[in-house]
Amino acid sequence: MADYTSTEPTAAPPTAKAASPTARPLAWLRTPAAFWSLCGILTLGFGAVALGRWAADGGFSLHIEGYDTLSTGRQITLWTAQAVFTAAFLAVVVRGIRQSRTAGRITFDTALSLGYLTTLWIGPLLNLHRHNLYWDAALIHTPSWGAYIPGWSSPGAAHQIEPFVTHYFAYGAGLMWLLVMDLLVRRLLLRRWPHLSRARFALGVCILAAVLEITAEALSAATGILAFPTGIPVLTLFSGQWHQLPLQNVAFTAALWVAVPYLVRHHHATHGPDSAVLRGTRQLPAPLRPVARLFAPIGLVQICLLGISLGYWLVGLLPGQVTVADLHLPYT
Template identity: 30%
Template sequence: MDGTSAPTTPAVGRPDSDPTLTVSIWRRPLTYWAGFGLACLLLQIVVYTRWIAGGGAHAHPARDYAIPRTMAITTHVGQGAAGLLFLLLGALVWRECHAKGHITLKAAVFTGFCFSFWSNPYVSQFHYAAANNRFDLNVETWGPYLPGWRGDTPAVESFLMEVAYPVMLLWLVIALTIARLLTDRRPHWGRGRVLAATTLAMLVCEPLLTHSYQRLGGFAYPRALPGHLTFFEGQWYQLPLTSTLAVVGFFIVPPLAMVLYTRTGHEVHIFRGGELLPPRLHPWGRLSAGIGLMNACTMGFQVTMALASLVSHPIDLPSWLDRPTL
């Protein structure tokens, strides 16, 4: 279950210059998603160019924090594990694309994740709401170069924080596997029931996956929700319920729903209309659509977490996770 079928062949006898065909292309979902993806890529280029020109592409000085030896070791383990998982997932989608002869949904999602972490500073738009591991490989934040960003500086962006985005393809792979098992073992279940059951299963799995990543030094949530809605509240590895809901709601449910509600032999929503493109543009259009989808999902996640920070309260963090000082 990957939700994609082989690209269909454009209708015979309709030249590329046909104005009706041109109108049809602009009205297709792939065009919208790919256009949004390309706009996000262009904005990234501008942000990173200004950030580099402003001298931000270097690690923040490490003089004002200390980290326990065991945590330093687990951070190195986390870096290696995350890097290896990233490469394995990349190999998985490459092999899948090669076998099917086209860009699959998993490949588009993975690529989209790789080009979506640029907006991560927006999580801390109002408060310091996402803590990077300062012992991890890091650079000065590019937040000040994002449109409308008003967060506090100095701040850092770390390898384990940013690589967590493409690594979350694993979350989707697990969800698709659960959905496939339910479909095979409960063939009488409707698509909505399978989607609901898979979502509930991921609401259980997601905290286990994220918490494991946190404990390896991946990152921390510096703010706790009121009403005991935070797992391990008050600990540096606490996990607010909004994180689980936002990850499942924005990163898992949309692509999962597209797969479940795609009829056999048809393309998933974001790829519809790709058959109208010239063959040489098929892979680029599908990858761009994936970038557009995951940027939209990432922004939804970040808005949710930023708003949640407004009703949360801060906890004490160890210095290696706290925001840098001047």
């Protein structure tokens, strides 16, 4: 039985001496560290091209629409939400800078934070081929860059938006989910069952992630910050209402945005620096090791969000979808 009572880094277990480059040429290319680093570099490159083309065409411009028609209560709600996301983003940035300065290098958490921030280019893929997610146009936003992602298409593409604070900053504050999860795991899971097996620990993390995610999504939908216009009635809470909540969306996000990165982070913290997505880092040529420590965690988060987008798209192929025709909110 594995003991998951601590998330503090421990000394790495003894490992066999890496084979010399002459004995196994380029063997390091087959390590998890090399694979996840390559994922990070490729996805960042792809995103940089899409966002670069969009920005070069004048895509980055801030807008607010329909704000004057909102009640005072709605205006307060929107500004409060944007203030909360901004504060969370700044807290993660400050934490990452301080942590990395203390360690004298980019830490695993900081690399994860950069991974969350740079996934913002994937946002339009959540609406690939159909509307899965609407944002309130009264939020500070920019036009979407979806059209600059090769193969992307979506109904009303020219009118789709990407909120500046609740999208850009929310992605950048992604690590906050893992920090909250760590608190919940310690107090609700490990305090009561300190010697869980790996499988039961993972199951407990997934359950806590689902509770956390459904709470956050339900709150966002109920306050009108975002909306899920389509859903399968049997899998949707409040089906047919403007605040409906498709449970499959919650499941994808809870698993891939929260649970998987948390489990990888926990494994890295309890098994040492040459573990999880960084396993095999010591086999890499010395100049590439810092590169792997930066890009492997980024690659993990990028692939996770691409997985969420794939899940949204696959669910959209299922029959029985119901679309809410009137959301009663200024969405675009």
